Amino acid sequence: MLAERLPAGDDRRRLRRLAVGVDGGGRRGRDLAWLTTVVGDGLDVAGAMPPGSPRWITSEALAWAVARVVTVGAGSRPPGGDRSAGATPLVERLIGVITPAAEAAASGDASAISCLLVAAALLPGNDRCRRFEAQAREALEADIDRLATADGAIGPVGADSAARVAGVARWAAVLDAVVAAGGDPPWSGRSRARFRAAGETALMLLGPGGEWPGADRRAIGALLAAIERDGGRRARDTARQMRRGPGDDARLLRRERGLAEGCQAVIRSGWDAADVRVFIDWRAASPWLEVAVGRRCLVGGPWSVQATVGGVPLATDGPWRMSSCEPCRHGTFLEVVQPLVGGGEIQRQIVVMAADRVVLLADALILPAAAGVLAYEGHLSLPDGVTVTAPAETRERLLGDGRPRCAVLPLALGEWTAAGGPGSFTAAAGATGGGLHLRQVGAGQRIYAPLWIDCDPRRSRGPLTWRQLTVADTRRILDRHEAAGFRVQAGLDQWLVYRALDEPRNRTLLGCNVACEFVLGRIKPRGRVGRSIEIE
Secondary structure, eight states: OTGGGSOTTHHHHHHHHHHHHHHHOOSSHHHHHHHHHHHHHHHHHHHTOOTTSSHHHHHHHHHHHHHHHHHHHTTOOTTSSOTTSSOOHHHHHHHHHHTTHHHHHHTTOHHHHHHHHHHHHHOTTOHHHHHHHHHHHHHHHHHHHHHBOTTOOBSOTTOOHHHHHHHHHHHHHHHHHHHHTTOOOSSOHHHHHHHHHHHHHHHHHOOGGGOOTTSOHHHHHHHHHHHHHHSOHHHHHHHHHHHHOOOOGGGSOOSEEEETTTTEEEEESOSSTTOEEEEEEOSSSSOEEEEEETTEEEEEEEEEEEEEETTEEOOBOSOOEEEEEEEETTEEEEEEEEEBTTSOEEEEEEEEETTTTEEEEEEEEEOSOOSSOEEEEEEEOOOTTOEEEOOSSBOOEEEESSSEEEEEEETTSOSBGGGOOSOEEEEEOSTTTOEEEEEEEESSSEEEEEEEEEOOHHHHTSOEEEEEEOOEETTEEOOTTTEEEEEEEETTEEEEEEEESSSOOOEEETTEEEOSSEEEEEEOTTSOEEEEEEEO
């Protein structure tokens, strides 16, 4: 296993040669002499490896080989007994090689931490190894505290989900290595609780079969195995399904995970091969957003917003905070808000319709007053490899990987490009300078800027249209800064979206009475609206 973590070359061949001796050699005198020579040569090489090389992976493998030599020399077989009894020169040489790993471990080097803990588990009678163990445990717990919160938020600000999952997977790999060496789990109750919570968040981010572009499949395997061994009941069932195939979704983790303390949320449409996953981290001024379908990430990067009044930018007055996270059997509604200087706020909505595989991303810009033209600009980043198709006559954009995978509709703008009007919606491929850019202009003190993302490619190939609806209040047609309503059609399916921008009260659109702040539902064949998500 350790040899496979190295690139092809002399280092990998050397570890494979060691594995032959550790697995089956050393039972007779000449085999023990051969293994001792090979291990000695390996220690010479490992001690001369420069920083940045796979020194600690090599040293961990050598710890196994040294323990084997000591065990065979003592006439016993692993894993029983104290394999460091009667320390040999090889043990002292090994300790000399791994001593610098303590400094690397303090900086969070997972391979150095694993090397020290494995050596301590294999040679438990050596005092210096026990000191290494204490240092490595402290470094591992510090790394977990730095990158995981108590409620399960993971990763540094600005990292993609693959990097966040990789951080949790490297902790799982350390646990796997230590347990295989016969040691105890390398963390205290607090760190164990954080690891379990972080493991559940990592599961929520993984694609079908536990896969994710850019993630190390071997590390993901260690993560799933660690959760199966030490996770909660639902987490264990979820990890088991990812490893072994479909199961009962009722026994799995919930589809949504809103982490107010860690300023993150993960929302899924389900656990099948074509599920939709939305991840948002709002610790930065421009929250990190990802929208993934199956094994493909179609939207990924900062979700920025800029608002102006009369050409003067509006300044923010604090960080984003979670306002609400409302799950129901049809989907999930999440809202985060950011205050503005002088009053008002940006209300950001993320809505996932589970069965329909639809994502609604919307910003509502709410000001107490506006002395001038109110303008909104929002930008969604696209990862490398995502292609953009722009129809000639209409404003929707199709995202994919060579062929369309989802359709993005700017609901508040007219469908037809020839209609013109204030505002624009542009898209360009590429992680550098690319993305979806939405611009809207309003005449009042409020703007609602929604993007409808249909993640069912089969439906997107059918008829696609949308219209802004008239909203009435006691027979008075409301202005767009008071309330907004839309009808969306894809194929034979139709939906209604409504958002009150002032105080909610009884209103009518498309023959449907609403008295709440937000409604998203399906329009049924006879025109009746089934309210899938309704927020008071």
